[in-house]
Amino acid sequence: MCGHSSGMMGFPLRLLAREVYDRVRAIKGDEAVALITGEERIEPENARYFCCTVEAMDRLGGGHAFVALDEAQLAADPERGHIFTDRLLNARGREETMLLGSATVEPLVKRLIPGVEMVARPRFSTLTHAGSTKLSRLPPRSAMVGFSAEQVYAMAEMLRRFRGGAAVVMGALSPETRNRQVELFQNGEVDYIVATDAIGMGLNLDLNHVAFGALTKFDGRRKRRLTPAEMAQIAGRAGRHQRDGSFGTLSGLRGTGEAPEFTEEEIYAIEEHRFAPLTHLFWREAEPRFDSLGVLIGDLESAPTAPELRAAPEAIDLAVLKRLADEPFAAEIKGAGLVRRFWEACSLPDFRQVGPDQHARFVGRLWLDLREGYLGADYVAARIAELDRMQGDIATLQGRIAAIRSWAYICQRPDWVLARDEMAARARAVEAKLSDALHARLTERFVNRRTAILMKSLGQDASALPVILEQDGKLTVEGETIGRLDGFRFSVDPEAGAADRKMLLAAGEKALPGILTQRADWLLGEGLGELELADAAIRWGDRPLATVDMPDDFAAPRLTLTRDVTLLPEAPRKRLEDGLQAWLTGKLEPLEPMRKLAQAARDPEAGSEARALLHTLIAGHGVVSRENAGLQHLPKELRPYLRKLGVVFGALDIFAHALLKPAPRQLLHALGIDRRPLQDAMLPVIAEQKRLPAGYRPAGSQAIRVDLAEKILRAAFDARAKATGADKKPPARFALDTALPISIGLEQGNIARLLGAAGFHQHRARPLAEGMYGPPAPDSWSWRPRRAGEKSPQRRSPEGKPGKGPQGQKRGARDDRRKKQPQTGPARSGGAFDGLAELLGGKPG
Template identity: 65%
Template sequence: MASFKPSRADRSGPPVKAVLGPTNTGKTHLAIERLCAHSSGAIGFPLRLLAREVYDRVCKIKGEANVALITGEERIEPPNARWHLCTVEAMPSRPDLAFVALDEAQLAADPERGHVFTDRLLHTRGREETMLLGSATIEPMVKALVPNVEVVSRPRFSTLSHVGAKKLSRIPPRSAIVAFSAEQVYAMAEMLRRFRGGAAVVMGALSPQTRNAQVAMYQAGEVDYLVATDAIGMGLNLDVSHVAFAGLSKYDGHRHRRLTTAEMAQIAGRAGRHHKDGTFGTLAGMGGHDSGSGPEFADEEVYAIEEHRFPPLTRLFWREAEPRFDSLQTLIEDLESPPPQPELAAAPQAIDLAVLKRLAEEPDLAGTVRGRASVQRFWQVCSLPDFRQQGSETHSRFVARLWQDLRHGYLGADYVAQAIAQQDNPSGDIDTLQGRIAAVRSWAYITQRPDWVLAREEMAARARAVETRLSDALHARLTERFVNRRTTVLMRKAGGDASLLPVRISEAGAVLVDDEPIGHLEGFRFVVDPLARAADRKLLLAAAERHLPGLLSTRAEALIADAGEPAGLAIERGALIWNGLAVARLEPGRSVLEPRLRLDATLGLLSARLRPQLVSSFEGWLSKRLGADLGPLVRLAEAARAAESGPDLRALLLKLVAGGGVLAREESGLERLDGRQRDALRRLGVRIGALDLFVPAVLKSGPLALWCRLAELRGDAPLSPPTNLPPVVTAKTPPAGYRRAGGQAIRVDMAEKLLQAAHRCRIGAAAKRYPLDPALARSMGLATAGYAALLRAAGFRVHMARALAEAAHGPPAPPLWDWRPPRSAPAQAASAPLPPPTGAFAALAELIR
């Protein structure tokens, strides 16, 4: 029997890194990044589904020819593959791999498979880097068993909060309901189909293809609910905002027990993705093993899950990974030998060992196992997974039949093809198809063994094809049963009288009859459910019309309340938008800042009492919005109406308002203002620049975008709202708030900053002509030609230095500038292209290149 000893890499190689933390901490993403950063590597996953998901991701990065997928039932291994994605049992033991990672390392404490994870944790190492991923509960065990380990703790990206118990009919969309038996899963899915129109189903008994199809249906939004067993707790990346537990106890193969807090957290942690917070709770009124009325979390369990505090693991399961094959008895003794470390515990008898012991007791069969090679081959046959989940007694009979064929050599291709073909029947109900998929998975596993089957690749392809067909059929059965069928029991209860149907609106806008969706409101317009049967359509419309006036009044009152909140409404596409729908149209008014409001036609069903209230509420909201974002322009407009402003100042202020707070200086008539009027301009927040008059507070992206939306109503907006544009852009037509500078456009406040710097250099220069450094302009993204055009527009003139004599050496002299107040319109000068022979920085730019 091999004895336990630390890996050589643990003693002398690079340290092993243990990345530990709760769900949604990016551990797997980090492992994928590290794998792709190395020349070769492997990651071991607890599920074939996860291995396949990451395989697809790595293939997009490294190419299919360089990436391998190795599981018990599937092997895609190109000849030159350097990166391997595997199930833990199928991880290659190769010292030449630069990187190795083990995902969900805390499963080393799992009674059934824990000994495999423990063996990989102790012995599988990368040449350059090894990474262990898992829950923080395994940290003490890792430190005790792995010398020179570096532990990195990662916090959860989002918050996980407990929200108590909810009825199934009140569970919010994008939720996962977790049950712990197939019967309960089907019952929950059937009720959700009745209440919410359907649910996807995910169970460990489903094939990976079926689970992928069901998950894809949920992820695509075809259904808003997912019903699953605790299989979703193991790393599946789902867009789930809430996890509801239908129970808090399960049968673990030996007894019915309550989930541990770590198991609860592993499942609840599926809620929330990346930085999106999630919630968890229970289903009210479910009864069952947990309590009389339904499962409930204890206060200490809620605290542990929300704060990610769980009792640490005190032992990991271990089984001899390199037993002797001298005889069946020696093999069994080694597999049942006690662990060599106090932190390790003997693994409970797994099904492979149970089958081995069961068959070793049959003299006729045990007599056929002679010699070391035969014992080793027999153990490989006993290790065939029990995909059918029929128990050791039934599974041992299948293994015994398989051994009778394998002990003489290979399985014949005709025999394997016939066994696979027997399962190739896509008809039948859900349970029948699940049984056939489990059977064909056994043959998929058998065909992956290189020394078991003749024509292995052909037989493996046949098994995969049959599994795919059965999985497609199972997905169709699940969808038909839990999504597509629509019950009309509630409609028939009404007996044709629509007034008997209780109607209400959900938070999502669905119109519900006794929690059965019959349609939805798009703003204030009712749209009947397209899945409703034609026979029920008239009744549904009658029920909606009977109850809609009261429902719409309630919604209108909520809209009036929202108008008092800054985030309740928005201005988009010339309309007031509420929850993504237009509720009022904006029309041109007396000025840009005074648009008129007209209620959208969809609000025509509202009462005469509510319509004026809505208009008044919208006008109040619009006034507040304009005051908050365009307050400086509003004050300019008010000052223009004041009698003391005078005609010249009034004209200038109106031009500034019409220009969104920006006005070219040569168009402003500034020279006609006296000192008092200029002081009034400054008090109003107007800055007088070298080329432009502008209001700095309005040049921010939010206010400027709002002004552009209002200007579009009048058909005179210069360009689409410049939201989040940089200070300098390349554009033939300058956006609002920008001015031309050669082939580019620069925001007017940044242009003023450059010109002020140039004037400071002019004032501080000792000579009449002086150099100007274009570094500040380049840091803004303005090219030297654009900078030169801007300077020329402001009255600066360039003087190029004489060329060096033919025999002279040295750096060329920089161009020198002087300034003369501009006499002609600077806007045209700034817009005109710079002539190549006299360009301000053309020679300098050429030298830089």
């Protein structure tokens, strides 16, 4: 066609017309080429080359230099054959006319068109019968053919489960959707395509094998077996140019009964490309008279005169015309112009495939609007807008596409719609959106891209599997997630179905040694900062890497790698274990004071008394009260030795000061050694709790860290010592500045509670007499060591007044009685008096 000054080609499908239009436009330019179909019209003003559907082409050729008719053998098709026959008999080019088709139509063409020249184009490749094959054993780059939507969907679903999915091609799909599905197959995203007999025309595919799921189909009137020519039309999709192909049948399909089988005659006809010639073509009057509806129907039902032609079966347009001719409004259709217009309305294609009765009702409603003139733009826009919805399943979207194709056809008519170009553009836009949505639904349902990729990769060497570890821990193959890595633990993608999990697990495990080695090296090089010590284990995020067992001597801890880490190859596992051991050693440096205490507790030269105290101190995780320390058994000459180890002998507690810092307390808690509540920052003062954190002692409604409590008590003993007179006897009462405990955070009432535990008693000053002015007298304090067996003083109210203690006893009267009793008898060893003796350098008691 491009070798002539002008031309027109008629195609059986609009997607074929569109394909050739794009190719000619690339050669001749946009302004020289037109595309005319029932639903689309692109016609530049100076167009010289026309690509059309057969129905849309000029029946006489339009006066072009070149005219061609593709798939001429479709003149024997019961539904559309009469249109192909009319173009075959009448469409002519000024310089050349070409009829493209099967050799089966050759005898009829020779008889109908005298002097026609026959040119054969033999197939360059061979087509071989391959027998029956199970779906699970189909070779890659295969097509499966069924003849119902249910069978196509069933085969596609099985392929999705076992082979990663398939593209789907059916006649009910829009051309755009079909092209998108074919593209999935052509670019290798899937290795299989499932189709109806729509695959046999207009689709050039890179196929190696065609498998028939059935050899019978319903042709609109009855269920019949395919003819050998129809079988060959479909099987011929396998192989291209000089590459051979094969065809066969599918076995083992559920719900289909026995597997279909080709006969010997059919195999021979397909392989040798020898088919019985056509005996007739279908014909219908192409130029009927429009005098009346009756005359029109009579002409359309008239018989041909040539013996090679037969009257076409009643097509959908004629069936609609005859049904609507009986409607009351048909009586008003008079005159050639109105009858012609009515026939054009009845010729609206049944895109929805709903049958003559329902389609006739749609055409009848359309005619009631058309008979008065044009369809309003607002009305058409509203109908298009109703279909502009992308929700729904595959069947719903197919129905909307069929409906919008009807409106696209209506909008293309030159005298049916106001603002025709705008409405046609809207209809095409909605069809494109619906086609995209339908393609997405088909792909979502029948294509498991992840499985398809893995099916291609599982046979490869593990090192060649293209598994990539993303930054968020996901494992992907060509962008598809197969699972994730939490620490060193691989888990299959939770969204994977049961049928896919085994394959995904196998894919992950094949690549896991290399991936885990990379992860271990990254962790040792850059990721150590992400590790933490918690619950007696080294953890990376939510996953433990190794459990930590701290020995009694607090020396080198023992690591036990978790099962996740043991999946590493031996060499990287050893590197990781050594790296974790080094990291843990540095992490445990704040526990060096505890290690020194543990070593001294095992030193025979330390003496049994000192070792006993050290064991008690270690059991208390660095803190023990004097009452529980057993100081009565510790010789005083051993105390300097213990002080060198960091042990502090306080008035109320014995403690290792270095172990009261936040770092060692957190480590003891993380190692599971100290299971008391943790105070991360080791604040000086906290609110009283039912179970105090390690390193705190109660002080009324608050708790104070033991080293700060000791600091306050030392300041109190220093104040008493400074108040000693010339006779070097401690005074009965003395002044005490409470600025230090207040600055630390103790409340006024809780200061007396803390000091009271060490034997200090607060004496409230008398208030000023009435009428007296000036600052009030300061409170005074006294100190008395507790006697052996004496309980700790009871709680006092914040105002300093006697209150009820835990046993419900009144303290006021008891304090008065105590003042009258002589202070005789030794103080209990290990009490606050021992602390005072140490501060003053004297002897306890």
